Amino acid sequence: RTHVISNGVTDVFTPGEPRPVWTLDSDRPLRIMSVGRLSPEKRHELLIDAVKHSRYRDRIDLQIAGKGPRRTILQAHGVGLAHPLRLTYHSQERLVDELRAADLYVHPADAEIEAVACLEAVACGLVPVIARSPRSAASQFALDPRSLFPTNDRDALTRRLDWWIEHPQERARMGARYAESARQGRRELRRLVELLGGDNVPGPDLALIDELVDRACDSGLKVSCVVAAERDAVDTATAHVAFRVVQGLGGGMLMPLGMTILTRAAGPDRVGRVMAIMGIPMLLGPIFGPIL
Secondary structure (H helix, E strand, O other): OOOOOOOOOOOOOOOOOOOOOOOOOOOOOEEEEEEOOOOHHHOHHHHHHHHHOOOOHHHEEEEEEOOOOOHHHHHHHOOOOOOOOEEEOOOHHHHHHHHHHOOEEEEOOOOEOOOHHHHHHHHOOOOEEEEEOOOEOHHHHOOOHHHEEEOOOHHHHHHHHHHHHHOHHHHHHHHHHHHHHHHHHHHHHHHHHHHOOHHHOOOOOHHHHHHHHHHHOOHHHHHHHHHHHOHHHOOHHHHHHHHHHHHHHHHHOHHHHHHHHHHHHHOOOOHHHHHHHHHHHHHHHHHHOOOO
């Protein structure tokens, strides 16, 4: 089984000060936010259409934060929304403020390798509504099936939006749960870094290493961590050779795996250009790598 370990987000992405939960009796619009490059695979048109078909379309203020070639197209597609579509781009500090001010986050992308933007929204305490796509890693962040909808299904997305709008207390409860999951992830990463930090750390906690590594991967990494922790009991040269073999096996898979992901995300119309771009470092790497 393969486990994906996310890059994570910085500590500035937190829920901030508590504020009233939006309800149907609120006197302001419900703020829905999405963050991502303005490109076809992000499926922002799907989100705009879903908002147009919502029972609460007159109450929704939609903001899409990002840059990209489809800005003009999306602006035209947003005509007809009760509140003008906001296409924005923010500094990190401003983005944190906008996420904290939002009530719901939507990630409709059909193809997404890392989905850091979704992680940032979750860390700010927003309930995400995420497309369940085989080409996207974002769906792994869902803690509840109500945070997922079938990719490219406008009606399913509309139903998800309406459900979360109609259930403010559940939205508040799950928002706190999502924020706590982000905090827990940060704590585990910090503790893992401390445990593997070398001479500055008094001694390894093998039980904690075992727990964290079980979540991250399978028995291969567990063996390497235990051997590293008990390095006095294992011949150093033997361990280095053994782990170099493991490193080679794992590293050898990175290039074909990366090519597979990129070509699937590019689609048939752009696969030639992607292969040409990727082929350059593949050819030059073995030449200049040893020299550098």
